Amino acid sequence: MEFAIINLLNGLSYGMLLFMLAAGLTLIFSMMGVLNFAHVSFYMLGAYVGYSVSLKFGFWAGLVIAPVLLGLLGAAVERFGLRSVHQHGHIHELLYTFGLAYVATELVQVIWGRAPVPYKLPAALDQPLFTLFSTTFPMYRAFMILVAVGMLGACFAVLKYTRIGLVIQAALTYPTMVESLGHDVPRVFMLVFGGGSALAALAGALGGSIFSTDPSMAYTIGSIVFVVIVIGGLGSLAGAFVASLLIGVVQTTAVAVDQSMASLLAAVGFDLSPSTPGYALLSTSVAQLAPLLPYIAMILILTFRPRGLLGTRI
Amino acid sequence: MNVLANVAAESLAGLELKRRRKLRGGWIVATLLLLAVPWGLNSTALAVVCQICIAIVFALSYNVLLGQTGVLSFGHSLYAGCAGFFTAHAMNLAAKGQFLALPVAFMPLVGAVAGAALGIVFGYVASRRHGMPFAMITLGTVELVHAASLMFNGFFGGESGVTTNRVYGGTFAGLSFGPQSQVYYLILAWGALSAFLMYWYRFTPLGRMSFALRDNPARTEFIGYDSNKIRYLSMIVSCIFAGIAGSLAAINFEIVTHESVSVSAASLILVYTFIGGTTLFYGPIIGAIIGTLFTGVASGIFAAWYLYLGVFFIAIVVWAPTGIAGLIDAAVLVWKHSTVRGLWAALGLAFLPAVSGVAGFVLLTEMLYHRTFIVGSDTGVMVFGITADTNSVMHWTIAAGLVAVSGALFLIARRPFRAKWGLAQEQVTAAVREGVSS
Numbered sequence: 163m164e165f166a167i168i169n170l171l172n173g174l175s176y177g178m179l180l181f182m183l184a185a186g187l188t189l190i191f192s193m194m195g196v197l198n199f200a201h202v203s204f205y206m207l208g209a210y211v212g213y214s215v216s217l218k219f220g221f222w223a224g225l226v227i228a229p230v231l232l233g234l235l236g237a238a239v240e241r242f243g244l245r246s247v248h249q250h251g252h253i254h255e256l257l258y259t260f261g262l263a264y265v266a267t268e269l270v271q272v273i274w275g276r277a278p279v280p281y282k283l284p285a286a287l288d289q290p291l292f293t294l295f296s297t298t299f300p301m302y303r304a305f306m307i308l309v310a311v312g313m314l315g316a317c318f319a320v321l322k323y324t325r326i327g328l329v330i331q332a333a334l335t336y337p338t339m340v341e342s343l344g345h346d347v348p349r350v351f352m353l354v355f356g357g358g359s360a361l362a363a364l365a366g367a368l369g370g371s372i373f374s375t376d377p378s379m380a381y382t383i384g385s386i387v388f389v390v391i392v393i394g395g396l397g398s399l400a401g402a403f404v405a406s407l408l409i410g411v412v413q414t415t416a417v418a419v420d421q422s423m424a425s426l427l428a429a430v431g432f433d434l435s436p437s438t439p440g441y442a443l444l445s446t447s448v449a450q451l452a453p454l455l456p457y458i459a460m461i462l463i464l465t466f467r468p469r470g471l472l473g474t475r476i
Numbered sequence: 477m478n479v480l481a482n483v484a485a486e487s488l489a490g491l492e493l494k495r496r497r498k499l500r501g502g503w504i505v506a507t508l509l510l511l512a513v514p515w516g517l518n519s520t521a522l523a524v525v526c527q528i529c530i531a532i533v534f535a536l537s538y539n540v541l542l543g544q545t546g547v548l549s550f551g552h553s554l555y556a557g558c559a560g561f562f563t564a565h566a567m568n569l570a571a572k573g574q575f576l577a578l579p580v581a582f583m584p585l586v587g588a589v590a591g592a593a594l595g596i597v598f599g600y601v602a603s604r605r606h607g608m609p610f611a612m613i614t615l616g617t618v619e620l621v622h623a624a625s626l627m628f629n630g631f632f633g634g635e636s637g638v639t640t641n642r643v644y645g646g647t648f649a650g651l652s653f654g655p656q657s658q659v660y661y662l663i664l665a666w667g668a669l670s671a672f673l674m675y676w677y678r679f680t681p682l683g684r685m686s687f688a689l690r691d692n693p694a695r696t697e698f699i700g701y702d703s704n705k706i707r708y709l710s711m712i713v714s715c716i717f718a719g720i721a722g723s724l725a726a727i728n729f730e731i732v733t734h735e736s737v738s739v740s741a742a743s744l745i746l747v748y749t750f751i752g753g754t755t756l757f758y759g760p761i762i763g764a765i766i767g768t769l770f771t772g773v774a775s776g777i778f779a780a781w782y783l784y785l786g787v788f789f790i791a792i793v794v795w796a797p798t799g800i801a802g803l804i805d806a807a808v809l810v811w812k813h814s815t816v817r818g819l820w821a822a823l824g825l826a827f828l829p830a831v832s833g834v835a836g837f838v839l840l841t842e843m844l845y846h847r848t849f850i851v852g853s854d855t856g857v858m859v860f861g862i863t864a865d866t867n868s869v870m871h872w873t874i875a876a877g878l879v880a881v882s883g884a885l886f887l888i889a890r891r892p893f894r895a896k897w898g899l900a901q902e903q904v905t906a907a908v909r910e911g912v913s914s
Binding site: 275 | 542546548601604605607608609611612613615616617619620623624627739743746747750780782783785786787789790793794797841844845848849
């Protein structure tokens, strides 16, 4: 019970972090048709900028300044880079962001070095929130969930109840129609790209201190976030939400399960020996398989439900 | 540029058929030159040439998907890498006298079969989608296999990989394939065969339908072709040649590691192919040569070569979306059909500050890298034969000044060139239209 609750909460906090990334990514995708490879680079840059600012002005300043700065950078990337590539088609746009991600990883290494940087938690949050029997749940994780929920609530409100939100929603499905009605769709694109980047940077500044802030962090989380938006259904915010929490909980739970197929079979009376065919596969524990699970889930989803959990288009 | 690309696509079939005859002579000259290579080069250079040949097969096979069928794969290393593992195991078995005792000269067949099998399995999942989902599925599958490769040591050999030995079972036609020069001929023979087959494939009905699918999926479906099937078959064809490339790599290096099934290996071949150009057959060949020289040679000279490759790639995506081959093609067409005066002089004027700007950028970046990664009293960094001191404000100013001044000059010099180039493109478009219609 204790194990289950703590794992669920840990998975929830990781899942919310994933969703902060996936939300921007899936919005940008459905609006511009571009799979933004540089999205997770903004996550990484957010963590690094947050770290640098936190050294001078403290953690809280970093948490605010990093998203603002990188949101502006994201908008600039859209305005001065992506927009001129747009005429060549989606594949070129994707490759442009792919190249940016490539360069961002190198630049981060030149500026901050190859080793992880010591991004510290704020002292006020560096303590357990509560203890359940013998396992503690850190306050910072709860704070992460809180910030994520607040942020996403705000985004939801903007999308649902403001004029610009309505234009964004309309531009998701019928960009040319919205443009003919007199709205500046390229500017809306820029706003969404900037906003998505800011969200990613916020996730980076939040996650960088509790996970590791190193040059490989973008790559590590990047493929998981891609899996999340495919499982949720491309372009579906609600689907991304469900998939984020699902993957978050599954991944954090799986690494803690030391059972394997072989031990399961042993429990019901089949003892396997190393000479059994497929023993290597059967004796691999769930914890070892954890990194594979998101990809296996993605392939299964794509085979049996190509539009994803809550997606509407293929 | 864009207009030209459209015209080029429209008239691709016509132009390419016209070129076929001319190219035949080129093929023969190239083959003779390639046969003579081992006499003119030392062993280090020969090893690089072998890597280039392998990269060419790999890049061409990748372009069957990207350039020809118009789908973007992020997982092409999966097929080459796994085929490499199969080949290494087959060679180890053959050395023990098992597995038909297949001579090493025919080992690429194992790669081709393995590639086809992998294409049949993984292609089935991926080919039912196109565009972005296709890219993501291929990314997911390569991540899956790469993560699994570190788990199942029996097949993938764990961190250290699978080693093999290409000298076994006597000689074949007098060759033992021990020395690099003999391996070179093996790679050349298989490489030339693969390149020829992939060139021929472009003119087969399936090859032509994959072009149609790339250019207009809706129309292709409408005239009764199943787009999923075309994608699936193209993927299998592409995987067969990727498998051959993987096999050749296994024979050449005598080791296959988990690195060869990683996303980074897949993105590298994507970058090579795109830099070379995807719209023309010889694009990936140029890309593979430049890319291999970048990773094999420039990495020994410049600390920041990886960054340069990335920046170069972005520059190609933004300014030359048809790659270097596309640029060459455009230049040739302009040379033939345009009468704009002073075009080449304007190009030269824009080119000079571009070169000095790139030199300044490299100098600046190398100094920056040196400052970050070399700790201690060593502050001198060698760039282009001169030593810059990372402690000297003067040197930093010179490097930054070079970039700034060249950048400004370039912005001024490119204006007349752009105007003239635009005019020339109009003439070319008109001439090509006329040529196609007549």
